[in-house]
Structures are given as C-alpha cells and as structure tokens.
Amino acid sequence: MSIPLVDQVQQNLLFQQLWTQVTPIKLSNITILQGFPKEKLISDDETNLNKEFVLPIKLKDEITPNMLDQVFKELQGVKRLVLGIVNDDGTVVYYIVHDGVYKPKKN
Amino acid sequence: MSKRASLGQVHKYSLPVHPIEVPNIVPHNPISWVQFLIAYWKGVTVVQTTTADFVNGQFLVSNDEDIKTLWKNGFFGKGIFSRSEATWYDRTQKRLGLGEFKNLTIEEITAIRRDERKKFKKERAKLEAKQAELKKAGIVDPFIEERLELKNLRDKDIDVKVERTIDFRDDDQQLLVDGKLQNLETLELFAAEAFFLKFALNAINIRHNDQPISTVELFNKLSSSKVDDLFIMNYVVYHHYRSLGWCVRSGIKFGTEYLLYKRGPPFHHAEHAVIILPNYKDEQQNEQVAKDFVWLSSISRVIGGVRKNLIIVFVDIPTQEEFDSCETLEEKFKLYKINELLYRRWVANKNRD
Numbered sequence: 001m002s003i004p005l006v007d008q009v010q011q012n013l014l015f016q017q018l019w020t021q022v023t024p025i026k027l028s029n030i031t032i033l034q035g036f037p038k039e040k041l042i043s044d045d046e047t048n049l050n051k052e053f054v055l056p057i058k059l060k061d062e063i064t065p066n067m068l069d070q071v072f073k074e075l076q077g078v079k080r081l082v083l084g085i086v087n088d089d090g091t092v093v094y095y096i097v098h099d100g101v102y103k104p105k106k107n
Numbered sequence: 108m109s110k111r112a113s114l115g116q117v118h119k120y121s122l123p124v125h126p127i128e129v130p131n132i133v134p135h136n137p138i139s140w141v142q143f144l145i146a147y148w149k150g151v152t153v154v155q156t157t158t159a160d161f162v163n164g165q166f167l168v169s170n171d172e173d174i175k176t177l178w179k180n181g182f183f184g185k186g187i188f189s190r191s192e193a194t195w196y197d198r199t200q201k202r203l204g205l206g207e208f209k210n211l212t213i214e215e216i217t218a219i220r221r222d223e224r225k226k227f228k229k230e231r232a233k234l235e236a237k238q239a240e241l242k243k244a245g246i247v248d249p250f251i252e253e254r255l256e257l258k259n260l261r262d263k264d265i266d267v268k269v270e271r272t273i274d275f276r277d278d279d280q281q282l283l284v285d286g287k288l289q290n291l292e293t294l295e296l297f298a299a300e301a302f303f304l305k306f307a308l309n310a311i312n313i314r315h316n317d318q319p320i321s322t323v324e325l326f327n328k329l330s331s332s333k334v335d336d337l338f339i340m341n342y343v344v345y346h347h348y349r350s351l352g353w354c355v356r357s358g359i360k361f362g363t364e365y366l367l368y369k370r371g372p373p374f375h376h377a378e379h380a381v382i383i384l385p386n387y388k389d390e391q392q393n394e395q396v397a398k399d400f401v402w403l404s405s406i407s408r409v410i411g412g413v414r415k416n417l418i419i420v421f422v423d424i425p426t427q428e429e430f431d432s433c434e435t436l437e438e439k440f441k442l443y444k445i446n447e448l449l450y451r452r453w454v455a456n457k458n459r460d
Contacts, residue, residue, distance in 0.1 A: 008187075011187075011188075011291070012187070012188065014278055015188050015195065015199070015282075015291060016188040016189070016195070018202075018274075018276070020276050020277070020278050021278070022278070043225070043228070059359065087297075087357060087359040088164070088165075088297045088298060088357075089184075089185045089295055089296070089297040089300075089357045089359070090165075090185050090186075090187040090294075090295030091185060091357065091359055091360070093359060093360065106228075106232075
C-alpha cells in the first residue's frame with residue numbers, strides 16, 4: 001500500500017497538480033519524471049506549455065551540484081529542472097532549479 | 108447558522124478523546140449537585156479509535172470514516188493530494204462534472220484568487236509597456252485613469268463562479284470504474300502524529316504487515332536507541348504542544364519543523380512556526396551542532412515574511428545512561444525538558460514599541 005517515491009510524485013503531479021502525460025524516464029543513476037503542467041511554470045515563459053522534468057527526492061536526501069549537473073547533461077539542452085520534494089506527511093513541494101543564471105521573474 | 112458556528116460544531120473536540128460532559132452546578136440548588144454527580148459517575152470518556160497502516164515509513168489511513176474522524180477531532184493527518192483536509196474526491200468530482208455542486212474547497216478558492224492576481228499582473232504589464240514607450244518619446248505619464256482601474260482590479264473581492272467548466276483529461280480515464288470516481292486519496296500521518304495517537308491517546312490501531320503493532324514495537328521502529336534521536340526530539344516537542352491544546356501541523360512549507368494553530372487550519376492562520384534544536388549537558392557537544400547566524404537569519408526572514416512568530420525550541424537531552432536506565436517509555440520521555448525562545452528581528456529605527 002505504501003507508494004514508492006517516484007510513483008508518489010507522479011501521482012501528485014497527475015492528480016493534485018493536474019499535469020498531463022506524466023511518465024518516468026530512466027537515467028543512468030536515477031529515475032525522473034517528464035510531463036506537461038496545467039499552466040506555464042513561470043509566467044514570464046515565452047513559449048506555451050513546455051515539457052518539464054521533475055526530479056523526485058525525499059526531504060532528507062542530499063543533492064549535490066554534481067548530481068544535478070549529471071541530470072542536465074543526460075537531458076541535453078534542458079534548461080531547468082523541478083525538484084519534487086516529498087515530506088513525511090505526504091506533502092510534495094516543488095522547487096525549480098535552473099542550469100546556470102536566470103533572470104528573476106517579475107512578482 | 109453561520110459558517111463559523113457550524114465549523115465550531117464540527118470541530119468541537121480538539122482530540123479524538125472526548126471528555127465527560129457534566130451540567131453546571133448552581134450552588135444554591137442541591138438538585139444540580141445531584142445531576143452533576145450522576146453525570147460524572149455515569150459519564151464515559153469517549154475515545155474515537157481509528158486505524159492506520161504503517162508501511163515503508165508511511166502512516167496511511169484509507170477508511171473514509173477514519174479520515175473524517177481524524178480531521179474533525181484535532182486536524183490529524185493530511186490528504187496526500189490536498190493542502191491539508193482530504194478534499195481531492197470532491198474537487199475531482201466537480202472537475203470531471205460528476206456528482207452535485209458542493210461548497211468550494213480551500214484549494215478552489217486559492218485557485219480563483221490566483222487567477223485574479225494573474226489578470227492584474229497582465230493588465231499591469233500592458234500599462235507599463237505603454238508608459239515605457241511614452242517615456243522614450245519624452246511624454247509625461249497620462250495614464251492616471253488606467254492606474255486607478257488597475258488598483259481596483261488588485262483590491263477587488265474575489266468572485267465565486269457557480270458555473271463550472273468541466274476539465275476531463277485522458278489521464279483521468281483511469282480514475283473511473285463503471286463511470287464512478289475511485290477515491291485515490293488516503294490520509295497520511297507523520298511519525299510524531301501517529302505515535303501521539305497511539306502512545307498518548309491510545310486512539311489508533313496501527314497495522315504493520317497486516318499485524319497490529321504495539322506502542323513499544325512502534326517506538327523501536329521509529330527511533331534509534333540514541334538519546335538525541337531526531338524522532339524522540341520531534342515527538343517530545345509535538346507532545347508538549349498538543350498537551351497544551353495547540354493544533355500542531357507540519358511546517359515544511361516554511362522550512363520549519365512544526366506550525367502551531369490556535370484551534371486548527373480552518374479557523375485562523377498558524378501564528379507560530381517551530382524549529383527544534385538539542386541542548387546537551389556537555390557544552391562541547393552543543394558547539395558541534397550549533398547553527399550559524401546565516402541559517403537562523405534565513406529561517407527568521409521567511410517566517411517574518413508570512414507574519415508568524417519563530418519559536419526555537421531547545422530540547423534538554425539527558426545522558427545516554429539516564430535514558431538507558433529507564434524501563435518504560437513514559438520514564439524515558441520524562442527525562443526531556445523543553446525550553447522555548449521567541450526569536451524576532453528587531454530594527455532599531457522602525458520597531459519602537
């Protein structure tokens with residue numbers, strides 16, 4: 001009955017955040033998710049609804065720049081990642097990580 | 108009945124244990140004394156028992172009645188697809204155009220508010236573009252009216268639409284069995300919550316691999332036998348605030364351990380955010396785990412930004428020998444002491460009170 005990490009984030013994206021076509025991708029070390037959000041992730045985005053990539057992790061997991069770099073390398077040309085961070089009360093919080101410097105969005 | 112009154116009725120009890128109810132005593136009326144005594148002797152403390160499954164470190168409650176009971180009696184747990192109360196089924200019924208119209212869930216109200224905010228930003232961006240153009244041409248900004256309109260848009264009360272747009276995605280097909288929506292949402296309890304319901308209230312049955320698990324077995328699974336175990340510290344603090352009548356919920360959204368609500372999320376926003384640090388008897392150990400100011404400052408600014416108080420809870424850690432020499436869990440927990448510190452940023456030329 002307990003749900004593995006990747007499935008937990010996938011279900012959350014599909015049924016709470018209402019993303020569509022959310023599917024896992026196996027990279028060499030980890031499994032991440034891809035899918036289309038309900039609305040633009042950042043309102044300043046120029047193009048409409050891009051495919052986004054989500055890295056599921058646990059709250060207490062440690063991530064290193066090297067690890068993120070590896071993901072960006074394997075995804076070739078992807079400019080940002082979403083961290084799907086799972087807490088022990090079932091909450092999934094999402095943070096965006098950009099590959100390099102990014103102009104802050106307007107508030 | 109007003110909404111507030113009915114909320115008060117639904118959430119009459121702050122724990123799934125209900126005290127005996129006794130009538131008032133009128134000092135000069137002996138009959139009221141008798142009524143009081145009868146009610147007292149005959150009264151039974153009601154414990155509303157629920158069941159959770161403990162699998163791979165998660166505590167999940169899947170029975171609908173149990174989910175309601177835990178939410179109504181002290182706001183325990185969180186719907187895995189909801190912000191707090193398990194409202195996914197209602198929301199999804201509406202989104203898919205099934206079932207009847209019910210009151211808006213908090214998630215829906217937030218969505219409407221965000222939509223309005225987006226409209227405001229769009230209009231603002233348009234106006235700013237116009238202004239920039241004129242500025243280039245050297246003309247003074249003539250858009251006084253537009254700015255006023257924009258201000259109204261910003262301050263407008265939200266409209267609640269009664270009409271619904273149905274949003275049925277291919278991904279939703281899997282939710283339906285014979286045209287009926289399956290409830291995918293379960294309630295998840297965090298470890299301290301589950302352990303409090305079990306150890307302090309004995310109001311929950313916890314199953315592990317389909318077998319009931321005892322309080323001591325559960326404790327051993329959740330904690331190491333080390334005296335400064337993280338679960339023990341978190342639990343001691345959780346128990347402390349629950350005992351004082353606070354509704355304690357996870358603080359992950361603001362980067363803290365807990366949030367304290369006076370009654371519960373539907374009544375008021377949380378007033379206090381709690382972070383937990385150990386306080387050892389050995390000062391050298393304290394120095395090893397001490398946090399720097401940057402860490403404290405960043406948490407403090409986030410919490411200040413959402414208008415909450417930041418409470419640093421120092422848990423006095425007993426020695427390992429003291430801990431090991433205790434037979435029962437009660438004795439072990441009694442060794443820990445709580446010290447609270449309210450941390451607040453103070454700006455000399457602004458905060459004069």
